[in-house]
Structures are given as structure tokens and as C-alpha cells.
Amino acid sequence: MHPSILMLCNEDGILLLEVNRMLRTGGYFAWAAKPVYKHEEALEGQWEEMLNLTTHLCWNLVKKEGYIAIWQKPFNNSCYLSREAGTNPPLCDPDDDPDNVWYVDLKACISRLPENGYGANVAPWPARLQTPPDRLQSIRIDSYIARKELFKAESKYWNEIVASYVRALHWKKFKLRNILDMRAGFGGFAAALIDNQLDAWVLNVVPVSWPNTLPVIYDRGLIGVMHDWCEPFDTYPRTYDFLHAAELFSIERKRCNMSTIMLEMDRILRPGGRVYIRDSLDVMDELQDIAKAMGWHPALRDTSEGPHASYRILTCDKRLLHG
Numbered sequence: 001m002h003p004s005i006l007m008l009c010n011e012d013g014i015l016l017l018e019v020n021r022m023l024r025t026g027g028y029f030a031w032a033a034k035p036v037y038k039h040e041e042a043l044e045g046q047w048e049e050m051l052n053l054t055t056h057l058c059w060n061l062v063k064k065e066g067y068i069a070i071w072q073k074p075f076n077n078s079c080y081l082s083r084e085a086g087t088n089p090p091l092c093d094p095d096d097d098p099d100n101v102w103y104v105d106l107k108a109c110i111s112r113l114p115e116n117g118y119g120a121n122v123a124p125w126p127a128r129l130q131t132p133p134d135r136l137q138s139i140r141i142d143s144y145i146a147r148k149e150l151f152k153a154e155s156k157y158w159n160e161i162v163a164s165y166v167r168a169l170h171w172k173k174f175k176l177r178n179i180l181d182m183r184a185g186f187g188g189f190a191a192a193l194i195d196n197q198l199d200a201w202v203l204n205v206v207p208v209s210w211p212n213t214l215p216v217i218y219d220r221g222l223i224g225v226m227h228d229w230c231e232p233f234d235t236y237p238r239t240y241d242f243l244h245a246a247e248l249f250s251i252e253r254k255r256c257n258m259s260t261i262m263l264e265m266d267r268i269l270r271p272g273g274r275v276y277i278r279d280s281l282d283v284m285d286e287l288q289d290i291a292k293a294m295g296w297h298p299a300l301r302d303t304s305e306g307p308h309a310s311y312r313i314l315t316c317d318k319r320l321l322h323g
Contacts, residue, residue, distance in 0.1 A: 013053040013089060013108075015106075016057070017057075017089060017107065017109065017110065018106050020057055020059075020110060020111065021098050021107075024120070025073065025076075025114075025120035026074070026120055027072070027073050028070055028071070028073075029059065029072075029073070030068055030069070031050070031069045032068045036068060036069045037066060054071050056083070056088065057110060058074045058079035058080055059072065059074070060072045074113070075113075075120060077113050080110060080112070080113075089109055089110055091110050092107060092109035092111050092112060093109075094112070096112070098112075099138075099212055099214070100212075101212075101214075102228070118133075118138060118215075119133075119134070119135050119215065122219050122221075128220055129191050129194060130155060130191065130195075131220075132148040132152065133216055133219035134219075135216060135219055136148065136216050136219075139211055139212070139213055139216060140211050140212070141211045150186075151186055151216070154185055154186050154188040155186075155192070157188065158188035159191075159192045161192070161304070162189070162193060162195075163192075164304055166196055169315075174241075175241065176200045178239060178241050178242070179203070180202075180239075180244065181204050182205050182243060182246075183206075183207055183245060183246055183247060183248040184205055184213070184224055185246075186216050186220070187204050187216065187220050187222045189246070190202035190204055191220060191222070200242075202222065203223060203225065204217050204222055204223065204225075205226070205233075206224060206225070206227070207226075207228065207248070207251075208226055208227065209252065209255060210251075212226065214226060229248065229256075229261050229264075230256035230260065232264055233268055235268055238267075238268070238270040238271070239268050239270070240269055240270065242273060242274050242276075243265050243268075243275045243276070244276050245275070245277045245279070246277075247279055247280070248277075248279065249277065249279050249283045250280045250283050258283065258286060258287065258290065262287070262290045262291065263294070266294050266318065269318050270318075271320045271321070272318065272319065272320055273317075273318050274316065274317055275296070275316040275318070276313060276314075276315055276316075277315075278312075278313050279311065279314070280311055280312075281310055281311065284314055287314055288314065295319075296316040296319075297317040298314055298315070299314070300312055300313070301315060
């Protein structure tokens with residue numbers, strides 16, 4: 001992680017505590033800021049504050065050179081547990097869940113590292129993209145098959161689908177750069193794009209109404225966020241070239257109006273962008289009507305299972321408007 005100007009020691013270091021929560025076991029934090037390299041009295045005081053806080057966080061100052069200082073987070077809880085009683089910031093309660101991130105206040109405590117080593121032992125890139133990570137076992141999901149088998153099945157499923165899109169729909173001719181996967185699961189769609197040599201940046205979204213699979217997404221070497229699709233998405237208008245929604249509307253329509261989600265999709269999709277919605281047949285008529293009302297150009301397609309399958313693919317183009 002590399003914040004440039006943030007003064008991370010304010011409010012009892014709560015911002016740096018949040019950085020510590022997000023940082024992987026053994027991960028690195030690089031700080032490029034004036035207190036690192038300027039020798040003014042006020043700035044030297046800030047540097048001492050930073051050193052004091054990072055020492056209490058058990059971070060190891062790996063290097064300080066030029067404009068940058070680099071720390072490493074510990075690999076286990078031994079340093080935390082060996083601190084003197086009453087040392088601040090304190091450890092979070094043992095029952096605290098650092099993966100609980102939606103509408104949660106910042107906490108002035110140190111998140112404990114998993115005793116089982118989950119999150120630390122990830123495979124090197126690019127093998128980690130298709131390697132079931134340890135933290136897969138901590139995901140709260142109802143499944144009749146083993147989690148590793150579920151992970152592999154999802155990867156195979158999306159690899160086959162994306163390969164078919166490349167062949168039949170000529171995806172490599174699309175100018176795709178910024179892609180949003182609106183219900184990412186374990187990140188199988190994004191991984192399949194990489195495997196099929198489609199050069200794009202993918203943000204994986206885990207809906208709050210689904211199990212939190214973000215730890216698996218990050219352990220694969222991908223990135224993601226949680227979001228409630230009944231609320232606005234925190235991004236600029238016209239951000240994305242391509243929006244992908246698989247089995248999203250058939251679930252979220254129980255919580256909010258589908259037109260609300262579609263209008264937000266229109267806001268964040270650039271003119272000339274594309275949308276692929278893969279969902280059950282019973283939502284497609286309404287989605288087509290909404291797409292036409294917004295000025296999109298929709299087309300309903302069969303899946304690879306054929307015309308008698310219960311799922312369809314709705315492809316939409318948001319074309320440039322000419323006055």
C-alpha cells in the first residue's frame with residue numbers, strides 16, 4: 001500500500017489501524033511524505049509519531065531511503081501478545097471479524113492475525129489465480145460439495161463461457177479496458193478474462209446480500225469491493241466500458257426495483273459501452289423494457305444450453321446519442 005500525503009497518525013492513528021486491517025500478513029506499507037525526508041522540527045515530530053505508532057503495530061521498518069519509508073507487517077501474533085499490558089492501541093476483541101466491512105465504523109484497535117495462517121500462504125502469481133486459497137474454508141456458504149471443488153467448478157464454468165464469448169461474439173475486437181463484474185462470486189469471470197488473454201482491468205463486486213467472498217478474490221491476486229446494489233455505486237459517471245451481471249437481478253429484485261439498478265448501471269457506463277446480463281428467463285422481459293426505455297439497444301440470446309434452458313443472456317449496447 002502506498003499513500004502519498006495522508007497524515008496517518010491523527011485521531012490516535014485510526015487511519016493507520018485501518019491500513020493494518022487491510023494489509024495482508026507479512027505485507028508491505030510504503031509511505032512517501034514530507035516527514036520521511038524533510039528535516040524540519042514539526043515534520044520530525046510527525047516522523048517520531050509515525051515510528052512510535054508503527055512500533056506499537058509491530059511493523060518492521062525495512063528501509064528508509066530518499067523520499068520513501070517501507071514497513072512490513074508481522075507474520076503472526078507473537079509480537080502483539082508480548083507487548084506490555086495497557087499498551088495502545090489495544091488488540092481487537094477475539095470475536096472481532098476484520099472481514100466485516102459493510103457500514104462498519106473504523107475501530108481503534110489492532111486486528112488479530114489468523115492463528116491458522118489463512119491469508120499468508122498464497123501461491124505465487126500467476127499460479128494463485130487458479131489455486132484455491134486457504135481462506136476459501138472461512139467463507140460462510142451453504143454448499144453440498146467441498147469448497148475447493150466449488151471453486152474449481154466456478155473457474156471452469158466461466159472459462160468455458162468466456163471462451164465461447166471470444167469465439168462467437170468476437171470479444172477480442174471489443175475495446176474493453178474498465179470492466180465491472182456486478183456479482184463476482186470467487187472472481188471466476190475476471191480470472192477467465194486473464195486466461196483468455198483479454199487485457200482489461202476488472203473490479204469484482206460482492207453484493208452485500210451474498211456471502212462475503214472478498215478474501216478469496218484478493219487471495220487470487222484480483223481486486224474487489226462490497227456493495228449494496230439497491231444503493232448508488234461509489235464511482236464517477238461513465239467509468240466503465242463493460243458491465244457484467246450474472247444471476248444478479250433474480251435475487252436483488254426481492255430487495256429493490258430492478259429499474260433502480262439499471263439506471264445506476266446506465267450512469268456508470270460510458271457511451272459506446274456494453275452490458276451482458278446472464279439471468280433467469282422470468283426477469284428478461286422486464287429488463288428488456290427498461291433497457292429500451294433508457295435508450296439502450298438490447299438483444300436476447302440463448303445460452304450454450306440451448307433455447308429450452310431457463311437462463312438467457314441479455315446483451316445491451318449504450319450507443320452515442322447524436323443530436
